[in-house]
Each structure stands twice: as structure tokens, then as C-alpha cells.
Amino acid sequence: MVTPVAPLADAVAGHARERWHNFHALPLTAMIDELPDRWRAAYAAVLAPGADLSLSGxxxxxxxxxxxxxxxAQRRAARFFGADDTLFVTGGTTLANHIALDAALESGPGEQAAPPVVVLDPSCHQSVFFAAHGAGATVLPAPSGLASRGTRRLDADATVELLGARHRSCRPVAAVVLTAAPYDGSRLALDRVxxxxxxxxxxxxxxxxxxxxAAHALHPRTAAASTLSLRSEPARLIVTQSAHKTLLALRQGAYVHVAGEEGLVAAVRRAFFRRHTSSPSWPVLASLDLARAHAELEGREAVARALARRDRLVAGLRDDPRTRELVPTDxxxxxxxxxxxxxxxxxxxxAxxxxxxxxHRVVLARAVQGSLLAHVxxxxxxADVDALTRALRAIATVPAAVGPHWSGAVAEDGPAVGTVxxxxxxxxxxxxxxxxPGDTWTTDHAQVLAAHRRGGSEVFLVPVAR
Known part of the structure; x- marks a missing residue:
């Protein structure tokens, strides 16, 4: 028998045999055996070989x-999360963001015969920027300031002034895109903003x-970062959630929640039809249904346990002189x-x-500008908390720094200041x-890029189609 040559399949199988301590996105398939019996049986059923059905209609x-x-299933999810409508997406929040922005630009107010205007939070995922430019919208960067860890942070008060001024002058913004919990570990004060x-x-x-x-709606300590928990009239809202990162859903499982009038709901469903695959993975869709069921029945207790483990991790590091300086604040x-x-x-x-x-087989969410980020x-x-604590205590020397990774036609030290x-x-x-596109490269940009390079980020120059 000829052994198949499949390097990626071999690599995935090898990693699957390892026990990883994952502080990045929730690894559902790796933790199924640790779930209570009723959930283990339910997930095993939708992950069985025969469950990847080629059926529809x-x-x-x-x-x-x-x-x-x-x-x-989608009606149950909408009712539980507090939306008027919910769609299940099998392409992650990258696809969900494209769907949401298409619908928002179609439904939002604007000037007649002029491209719709969208204001983007500086911490938006790349998918949002690509979707906005691809739709031909006029993009206005939200007012912001340089924050720690090489990121820019939304200036909420200045953004309120910008929206109000355009509204009063009958030049309203069609859409605003915000990031509730950016990748750097910060949190937008949605309850105020x-x-x-x-x-x-x-x-x-x-x-x-x-x-x-997505899991933040399930517990009082985290609900301030949950949009639909703060819903009030006359807000017109579209919320995208990468369910697999924080709930018991398979990778690429995402929700699009809509809160607003029937016209907005219809616009989102039209955008879904234009963007989404016609051959979705039924196991991914079924896992989104199970993730909602688990969140509804046991979500509050699950988040409470995670918060307790987060606090135990911080306390364990602060109590040891070898790791105390890793967590100078709470x-x-x-x-x-x-x-x-x-x-x-x-x-x-x-490094x-x-x-x-x-x-140590510990996976962390991010490394940038002298810091690491652990998602509990x-x-x-x-056992995962203990493994991370032991590993941080054990590290005595740091390997040599790795070089930056570059892609695209850009100099290793970045564009020259003043380059458009x-x-x-x-x-x-x-x-x-x-x-x-059209931005002038500044010394601020260069400083942020240098911080990301020190963190080992890959760098991509993505040309815009003409």
C-alpha cells in the first residue's frame, strides 16, 4: 500500500496528538472529552463522520x-442574545463583517447620489477596512490617539462630536464600525460610548x-462589553461574534445579530445571500446551535469559572517573586x-x-511590545492555569529575537516617512x-510598526484594486 504524501494532514494529525494549553481561542474539539456527559454526547453526534452532510433544502x-x-435554531439564538434576527455564518467574523458592512451601507442614511460614508474605529479588523473600500464607501477614520502596546484607541468624545456635526448639517454617516474587545486585551466602554x-x-x-x-453577555462582570445587553431604542445595530473564540462552537462558526427595523433585517439577509457559501458546513452550523444551548443553560456558571481561573492565574503570578512583575496591576x-x-x-x-x-505546549493569544496576552x-x-504558571516560573533565559516577516513591496524598516x-x-x-490607501506614513506609524515587529508580527502590504 502506498502511503499518501500529505504534509499538512500529517502536521495537523501530529498536533492533534499533543496536549496543548490554549489561552488563545477556545479549542472545542480538543476539550470535548472534558465536557459533562450530555454535552460530550451532543457534540460527538455532530462531529461524527456521517454528520458532514451534503444536504440542503x-x-x-x-x-x-x-x-x-x-x-x-436561529430564532432561539436571536431570542437568547437579545436580537431581532440572528444568522449563523460558517466563515468566521471575517465573512460576518463583510455581510454586516454591506447591509449597513445599504441601510444607513446618506447624501443622494454620493457614496455612503463609514466611520471606522482604528482597532477594526482588516476585514472591515477591506469591505469598506471594496464597497466604494467614503471611509472616515474615527478620531483616535496612540495608546500603549503599539495600538491606537478610539477617542469616543471626538467621535460623538464628528457624528453630531454631520447629522446636524444633513450629511449623516451611513455606518460606524466599533470593536468591543480589541485584540490587544483592552475593552471599549460600550455602556458609556x-x-x-x-x-x-x-x-x-x-x-x-x-x-x-460573545461570552461577555453571559455574566454581570463582563456584560458591559456586550452590545445587545445595552440595547436601547432607536439604535440600529448589527453585531458580529466569532463564536468559536469564546463559546463552544467549531472554528469559523460566527453569529450575525441584528437589532432594528424589518428593513435592516432584510438588508442583512440580502447581504448574507450575496456573500455566504451555498454549501455551508452543517457540523459548524449545528455547533453554533449547541453553543447557544450551552450558553443559555450553563453559560453564566462557565464564565464565572473562567473569571475565577483568571483571578487565580493573576494571584499565583503576583504571589511568586519570580513572576510578580508580570502582572503589576489587576x-x-x-x-x-x-x-x-x-x-x-x-x-x-x-521569543x-x-x-x-x-x-511547554502553552498557546498565548498575542505577543507585542514587551507583553504577552493570555485569554482565559x-x-x-x-490544569491549563497551572501549566502556564509553571512555565512562566521556569523560563530563566530568553532565546534570541526572531527577525520580522515581510510580504509585499515594502522596505524592511517600513515605508519612508512622508510616503503616501x-x-x-x-x-x-x-x-x-x-x-x-492615501495615508501619509508618519513617525507615529513607524513607532507602531517597530513595536509590532518586536512582537514577531508578519507584515503585509495589500494593494488596492484599481
Whole structure:
């Protein structure tokens, strides 16, 4: 018998045999054996070989005009999360954001015969920038300031002024895109910011990317980062959630929630039809239904356990003189399910992250500008917390720094100051453009890029189609 040559399949199988301690996105298939019996049996059924069905329409349900079990599942999800309508997406929040922005630009107010105007939070995922430019919208960067860890942070008060001024002058913004819980571990104060933005421009459609915040609606300590928990009239909202990052859903499973009038709901469903595959993965869709069921029945307790483990991780590190300086504060004001680990000056965060991965099988969310980010999601166990704590205590030396990774026609030290870009310059992680078409490269950009390079980010120059 000839052995198949399949290097990727071999690599995936090899990794699957390892026991990983994952502080990034929730690894559902790796933790199924640790679930209580009723959930283990339910997930095993939808992951069985025969569950990857090539069926649709009358045989199971239509992905675009559901009337059977998919329709029932989406209605249950909408009711539970507090939306008027919910769609299940099998292409992650990258696809969900394209769907949401298409619908928002179609439904939002604007000037007649002029391209729709969209205001983008500087921490938006790259998919949002690509979708906005691809739709031909006029993109206005939201007012912002340079924050820590090489990121820019939304200036909420200035953004309220911008929306209000355009509304009063009859030049309203069609859509605003916000990031509830950015990849750097911070958190947008939605409870303060969203009502003020809606009041300033009530007909604008607000798209909120909750890629890292789907579970936040489940517990009082985290609900302030949950858009639909704060819903009020007359807000017109579209919320995207990468369910697999924080709930018990398979990878690429995402929700699009809509809160608003029937016209907005219809626009989102039209955008879904234009963008989504007609051959969705039924196991992914079924896992989104199970993720909602688990969240509804046991979500609050699951998030409470995760928060307790997050607090135990912080306490364990602060109680040991070898690791005390990693957590100089309790992280108040940030994402309550994240822990930012501050390294000493001169220590290469990407090298520490690589050591944790290769020698201790610990996966962390991000390394940038002298810090590491651990996401304590509902799949993290006490054994995972102990493994991370032991690993951080064990690391005594740091490997040599790795060089930056570049793609595209850009000099290794970045564009020259004063250069006008003809595309997006994106670092991954976190997948947030540092600058876009028509932007002039500044010393601020260069400093942020240098911080991302030190964190080992890949850098991409993405040209814009002409």
C-alpha cells in the first residue's frame, strides 16, 4: 500500500496528538472529552463522520431561506442574545463583517447620489477596512490617539462630536464600525460610548465587532462589553461574534445579530445571500446551535469559572517573586477575560511566546511590545492555569529575537516617512491595518510598526484594486 504524501494532514494529525494549553481561542474539539456527559454526547453526534452532510433544502433546511431546524435554531439564538434576527455564518467574523458592512451601507442614511460614508474605529479588523473600500464607501477614520502596546484607541468624545456635526448639517454617516474587545486585551466602554454615539446620529447603523466578546453577555462582570445587553431604542445595530473564540462552537462558526427595523433585517439577509457559501458546513452550523444551548443553560456558571481561573492565574503570578512583575496591576479597565503579562525591558515577547509554545505546549493569544496576552476563556481548565504558571516560573533565559516577516513591496524598516501609501499596511497578529490607501506614513506609524515587529508580527502590504 502506498502511503499518501500529505504534509499538512500529517502536521495537523501530529498536533492533534499533543496536549496543548490554549489561552488563545477556545479549542472545542480538543476539550470535548472534558465536557459533562450530555454535552460530550451532543457534540460527538455532530462531529461524527456521517454528520458532514451534503444536504440542503427539503432534505434538511435551506441556508438562505430556512424554514425548518436552522430557522428554529436561529430564532432561539436571536431570542437568547437579545436580537431581532440572528444568522449563523460558517466563515468566521471575517465573512460576518463583510455581510454586516454591506447591509449597513445599504441601510444607513446618506447624501443622494454620493457614496455612503463609514466611520471606522482604528482597532477594526482588516476585514472591515477591506469591505469598506471594496464597497466604494467614503471611509472616515474615527478620531483616535496612540495608546500603549503599539495600538491606537478610539477617542469616543471626538467621535460623538464628528457624528453630531454631520447629522446636524444633513450629511449623516451611513455606518460606524466599533470593536468591543480589541485584540490587544483592552475593552471599549460600550455602556458609556454607544448611547452617546446613537444619540448623536440616531439613523446611523452601528456595526459592533464582538469577535472576542460573545461570552461577555453571559455574566454581570463582563456584560458591559456586550452590545445587545445595552440595547436601547432607536439604535440600529448589527453585531458580529466569532463564536468559536469564546463559546463552544467549531472554528469559523460566527453569529450575525441584528437589532432594528424589518428593513435592516432584510438588508442583512440580502447581504448574507450575496456573500455566504451555498454549501455551508452543517457540523459548524449545528455547533453554533449547541453553543447557544450551552450558553443559555450553563453559560453564566462557565464564565464565572473562567473569571475565577483568571483571578487565580493573576494571584499565583503576583504571589511568586519570580513572576510578580508580570502582572503589576489587576487589569482593571481591560477585557476581564484577558491577562496582560508585562515583560522586563529588553525581553523579546515573541521569543518568550515561542518558548512557551515549543517547550511547554502553552498557546498565548498575542505577543507585542514587551507583553504577552493570555485569554482565559471558558475552555481553560485548572490544569491549563497551572501549566502556564509553571512555565512562566521556569523560563530563566530568553532565546534570541526572531527577525520580522515581510510580504509585499515594502522596505524592511517600513515605508519612508512622508510616503503616501497605495494600499493597506497590515500586521498580523492582530490583523488591524496600520495605514491605508492615501495615508501619509508618519513617525507615529513607524513607532507602531517597530513595536509590532518586536512582537514577531508578519507584515503585509495589500494593494488596492484599481
Amino acid at each position: 427539503a432534505a434538511l433546511d435551506s441556508p438562505f431561506r430556512p424554514s425548518g431546524p436552522l430557522a428554529q 454607544l448611547p452617546a454615539l446613537v444619540a448623536a446620529s440616531p439613523r446611523t447603523v452601528f456595526v459592533v465587532d464582538e469577535a472576542w466578546a 487589569g482593571t479597565g481591560g477585557n476581564p477575560m484577558m491577562v496582560s503579562l508585562r515583560l522586563s525591558d529588553g525581553v523579546d515577547a515573541s 518568550v511566546r515561542r518558548t512557551l509554545l515549543e517547550e 476563556h471558558i475552555g481553560v481548565t485548572d 501609501l497605495d494600499g493597506f499596511l497590515v500586521t498580523y497578529p492582530p490583523g488591524v491595518p496600520l495605514a491605508g
